[in-house]
Amino acid sequence: MDVVEYRPEREQYVWTFGGVAPSHRITPGTLLRLWTEDAFSGRLTRTSDRPSAVLDMTEVNPQTGPFYVEGAEPGDTLALHIVDLTPARNWAASTTIPFFGALSATDRTALLHDPLPEQTWIYQLDRDRGTVLFEAQRSDLRLELPINPMLGTVGVAPAGREVRSSLVPDKFGGNMDTPEMRAGVTCFLGVNVEGAMFSIGDGHYRQGEGESCGTAVEGAMDATILVELVKGGAPEWPRIESDSHYVVVGSSRPLEDAWRASQIGMIGWLGELYGLDRLDAYQLLTQISESPLANVVDTNYSAITKVAKDLLPAGAAYGGMHRYLRDQARTL
Amino acid sequence: MDVVEYRPEREQYVWTFGGVAPSHRITPGTLLRLWTEDAFSGRLTRTSDRPSAVLDMTEVNPQTGPFYVEGAEPGDTLALHIVDLTPARNWAASTTIPFFGALSATDRTALLHDPLPEQTWIYQLDRDRGTVLFEAQRSDLRLELPINPMLGTVGVAPAGREVRSSLVPDKFGGNMDTPEMRAGVTCFLGVNVEGAMFSIGDGHYRQGEGESCGTAVEGAMDATILVELVKGGAPEWPRIESDSHYVVVGSSRPLEDAWRASQIGMIGWLGELYGLDRLDAYQLLTQISESPLANVVDTNYSAITKVAKDLLPAGAAYGGMHRYLRDQARTL
Amino acid sequence: MDVVEYRPEREQYVWTFGGVAPSHRITPGTLLRLWTEDAFSGRLTRTSDRPSAVLDMTEVNPQTGPFYVEGAEPGDTLALHIVDLTPARNWAASTTIPFFGALSATDRTALLHDPLPEQTWIYQLDRDRGTVLFEAQRSDLRLELPINPMLGTVGVAPAGREVRSSLVPDKFGGNMDTPEMRAGVTCFLGVNVEGAMFSIGDGHYRQGEGESCGTAVEGAMDATILVELVKGGAPEWPRIESDSHYVVVGSSRPLEDAWRASQIGMIGWLGELYGLDRLDAYQLLTQISESPLANVVDTNYSAITKVAKDLLPAGAAYGGMHRYLRDQARTL
């Protein structure tokens, strides 16, 4: 098994999906041991840090990559199995960025209000307990919260000659900000350009569904990823398979459209897996869908449709790729 | 403990929140043993039934009630504890109603498409196994699905002199269609009119999050409800407390607004419970919110914000009302 | 011609569509000479008045009526021809109501911002010049603006046993807040209940499209209305005919759905008028639609689709009812 280790220097950070040269060319089957900087590019370190003072908004959500996958062509399916996600620092940060967040006026939901106060929270990590510590800044509460490491951003180069900011989620994946993107899952992305050109970033030690204020418990991450390629079969929207669930991520606005996309995506997937007619799949999904939100803060909102495997017959998505990668991961 | 049993006859069905005389006047502390007809008013019984032929769309979602609660005044909080929900029939139905459903053009998302095909599914209940049987109608799949009985509709008379269809969810509760409304929870609703005038209906033997096609596994239900009243404290949006979670339901359009309402509602609740500043609560919620959708099909969409109690300090919402009602229920 | 004059006393104001007894029973052909109080129920009179201090939010948008029209049955079409609208006072008012308005957080677009400042503007009317005077309160500008009297609210009792606040626009008309509702037009509304039970109110001496801050140049109005009835032909959404345009009003959320409803309504109307196939009408409308917004502030948003008659062949909507009423009005 080829193994690539990569910890980008600051000047190697990438800020877009598409539009940049690959950091590496890899073959399917490669194991990546990557390090990702936090979404703030490491600039937010103290509770006294105000984002408008310390952040450079042209340098947020740095990506590690992109990786050119040999043999990947438009219409193929990239399979990224997340073997492991481990916090790379002993602390993480979250903050309220002016005119950003689900419960704030934004440049899109453009209103006449002044921005909400800028406030920064620093979370200390306790590796033994597997927790981060929430400390209220304007009132009095301290809470240990279990960590649940995830990647906010996983994506390939977009279709249609576009180059998109690493802050955007769409059909190419990107900044989906879903807690579903955790260790043990396989993410399937449709390939749009030669080599797929995927990258990852935006590690969260923990995030609630919806990512209300727009920034999770943001921290640098050590990520171990197994890369595989399926010829053909490109899904329209990103899919995730875990041992327990099939998951589709839709990203659009308004939020109902994001969710509709994920539902239509799942109806298609159920059809592929079980030969289900679309109306039958619509009916079945009506009764078994889990529909947690991912983010309601990014340029597009992301919504999830997931179904539990234990409610369904045995299936083998992409020829059993998830199980294969899971088994591979166990050998490491 | 006062006990009221009530199985309305067809001519006693109620189709609105507000606007009708009470079926009963009860005192706080009363136990209700109720029967609710299914959302189709029992008219959909065979897979060959087409909704456009057999349904009367002016008589869907029949309510059992309304109940006038002695002493309930505007600004008070009605507490409805769902002691038990048991399917009252051995079968249930679901269907695709023309121009209704999340993945269909509707009278609001008005498009030029013809309606989707009308198709009806009948689910047989296996009480011993606690399952309903999904049988595909246009392809080949049979699946046993665990039942998860819930009430689609729980509401009080609206504010502002309004009378709303039992198909509508809003601040008064109503047709929220959330699987959170199951046995063991307490629903808190703000009282808008003297007597609160609440009713229930729309039993689902099972429903996925979002209720994609617009009709769940719809069946008649035996519902046991304990009624209590808290003076004052009316929440703006419906709240639900279970042994494990605090839940707020927001209902609006677009879907992001429904969810925002539920988030603001939860930020308020966390403030009441723990004295948390709003920005601190916003931050905490960002990291711990669960955000499952309820329905994306009704006149308003409903979205959920819920937080797990085991992540939070001990709290006693409404003076410990949920625990009190839970204990009361155990004595029955 | 029967003539009814009516200036309701304060205790005769009506706050809902549906749910109240008629003020008058009239026959088709009746001429109404009505007075309507302003949307603030006359409580906002000085620039120093703060809405949170002087308004009673349970008594806004008072209606004059409702009128029971003899012979009107569900499925019929009520035709209301606005003969004249004349300001009934020499001043009018506008204000910023906390958490109301298109550029403010609201109870639906629920955010964490503090409310915008409360500010009131009083407009003096110059009858000779036909203008109202805008006087900036926080900066330095005075502008004479031509008056363009309109009715914010025209509606019938809703379908489905509902009673709706006079603040709501929907299929029954109501608080559509469109400048299209001016003297010289005929409004066609589908009848939902025996007698139609229509009312009017919410006079604006002038309003921009969208009604951004939520309150127009609000003033008491003398309104002269000719009432007619067409048997059958009830439109799904309110229609307006002027000498120059056909207009359909859609009201929903999000705003694209309001507009879609108005577009589908116009496609239907073009089909009725000219026998146009729906795809042909879709194409034609794509090239000739005027699409001004009405309001983006009410419980539902309202959007307009209008087409200029001079682009179209001669037509006779509702048997030439608008022309007939226009001629009738000229005889007064």
Place this chain on the structure above:
Amino acid sequence: MDVVEYRPEREQYVWTFGGVAPSHRITPGTLLRLWTEDAFSGRLTRTSDRPSAVLDMTEVNPQTGPFYVEGAEPGDTLALHIVDLTPARNWAASTTIPFFGALSATDRTALLHDPLPEQTWIYQLDRDRGTVLFEAQRSDLRLELPINPMLGTVGVAPAGREVRSSLVPDKFGGNMDTPEMRAGVTCFLGVNVEGAMFSIGDGHYRQGEGESCGTAVEGAMDATILVELVKGGAPEWPRIESDSHYVVVGSSRPLEDAWRASQIGMIGWLGELYGLDRLDAYQLLTQISESPLANVVDTNYSAITKVAKDLLPAGAAYGGMHRYLRDQARTL
């Protein structure tokens, strides 16, 4: 005055804003005489042409350009004065593209319907009468419609290192599809990259507001453009000035957010022009805004806020640039 004439060959068409080398480098003050191909790249020529058969969806909305403007730096304001737009062919085309259009399911408003029928309309131009001929294809109607030539697409390279499809409207302008973009107006765009890198395309001989079916009366266009540069002053959203109006274009989803952006943009502009406080401008705009829709079909929807100059005091936006360019144009 420098004059550049440019009629790109097919291999010179550009499909994105950003991401391509300039076709020309020009200085401020240059006059451009350009030719633009239609949005279908000229592939739709007969009513029997079905878009799914003849169109290449990776080659729609070809752009003429981009032009590198000497001296243009991020934060500057590009002024493009449209001197003249003249149809370059004697016919134009419109069609229904599967899963595209405001009254169709799309990949975003993802539903289970089959696509609407594909139908193509060809419009013959009568230059003497200044009309195009609508001919119904599925029913019986022929209508002469006045031409109203406009450019669907005018834009600069985006900010944030992005490259966007020429089908997208956003802050950088792009595919706004507004009838406001006609001869005689000046469009002001904020510069995001060195040289501004602007291009134009997507000529419409006529278009209704909203562009319902997604394709206007699409035709090749001869466009005469005067280019100027204002140092600094970059507006957040595209502005247009005509002899009669100030116009701001917002582009987002849902539609209310597009319109909010245009309103906030106009409030800012009124502040710049007249020193108006933001609340005073909000109030004034509430009473004078015209709010016609632009498109409800593209990746982002576009909405317009415009105000009539004759309601306002004399002003001189960008130092009177529009008047200057208007005068320059008269000398040609």
